[in-house]
Amino acid sequence: xxxxxSTDTSSRGEQTxxxxxxxxxxxxxxxxxxxxxxxxxxxxxxxxxALIGYHFGGKRGLYLAVFGHILSQITxxxxxxxxxxxxxxxxxxxxxxxxxxxxxxxxxxxxxxxIEMFGRADSAAWVRLIVREQQDPTDAFxxxxxxxxxxxxxxMTMLVSLASDLPEDSEACRVRTHMLVGQVLLFHIARGTTxxxxxxxxxxxDNINTLKEQFRLSVEAQFAPGAAFQ
Numbered sequence: 001x002x003x004x005x006s007t008d009t010s011s012r013g014e015q016t017x018x019x020x021x022x023x024x025x026x027x028x029x030x031x032x033x034x035x036x037x038x039x040x041x042x043x044x045x046x047x048x049x050a051l052i053g054y055h056f057g058g059k060r061g062l063y064l065a066v067f068g069h070i071l072s073q074i075t076x077x078x079x080x081x082x083x084x085x086x087x088x089x090x091x092x093x094x095x096x097x098x099x100x101x102x103x104x105x106x107x108x109x110x111x112x113x114x115i116e117m118f119g120r121a122d123s124a125a126w127v128r129l130i131v132r133e134q135q136d137p138t139d140a141f142x143x144x145x146x147x148x149x150x151x152x153x154x155x156m157t158m159l160v161s162l163a164s165d166l167p168e169d170s171e172a173c174r175v176r177t178h179m180l181v182g183q184v185l186l187f188h189i190a191r192g193t194t195x196x197x198x199x200x201x202x203x204x205x206d207n208i209n210t211l212k213e214q215f216r217l218s219v220e221a222q223f224a225p226g227a228a229f230q
Contacts, residue, residue: 019045029128081113103162
C-alpha cells in the first residue's frame with residue numbers, strides 16, 4: 001500500500017510540475033521574467049502558488065526549468081536531423097565539386113528540419129522566450145546554447161563551409177550561416193508581418209512546404225557556381 005501511495009504522490013507531483021511549466025511557458029513568453037508573477041503562473045496552472053517554491057525553489061528555478069523543457073523539445077526534433085547529417089557527411093565524395101553539391105543538399109535537409117520544428121503548433125511559445133533571451137542573454141540562454149543551439153550552429157557552419165569553400169572558422173562563413181538561419185527565423189520572429197503580408201493564419205502543412213521550396217531555391221541561388229555571394 002505504501003508503494004502505491006508513493007507512486008500516486010510521485011505521479012501527482014509530476015503532473016503539477018508539468019502544469020506549472022506549461023503555464024510558465026505562456027506567462028513568461030507574454031510578460032517576460034520580471035513582469036510575470038508566481039501568482040499569475042499558479043493561477044494559469046490551477047495549482048497552489050506555494051508549489052512553485054516546493055518544486056522549483058522559486059520563480060527563477062521555474063524559469064530555468066521552462067528552458068530545460070524547451071531544450072528537450074528542440075533536442076527531440078533536431079537530434080535525429082543531426083545524426084542524419086553526420087551520416088551523410090561521412091559518405092561525401094572526395095571530389096571537390098561533388099562534395100560541394102552534396103553539402104548543399106544536406107544543408108537544405110538540415111534547414112528543413114528547422115523549418116519543420118518551428119512550424120510545430122507549440123513552437124510559438126518557445127520563440128517568444130527564445131527571442132527574449134537572444135536580446136538579453138541570461139543563464140537560461142546558456143541552457144539552450146550549450147545544450148543544442150551551439151551544436152546546430154556548428155553543424156550548419158560546417159555545411160556552409162563545404163558548400164562554399166569558405167574556411168569553417170572564418171568570420172565570413174559564420175556570418176553566412178547566421179544569415180541563412182535568419183531567413184528561417186524571420187517567419188517566426190516577425191510572425192505578425194509575415195502572416196499579414198502572406199494572408200497566412202498560422203503555419204499549415206502547405207505553408208511549411210512553401211517555405212521549404214522557396215528556401216531551397218534561395219540557397220541554391222546563393223551557392224550556385226559563379227554566384228556573386230560565393
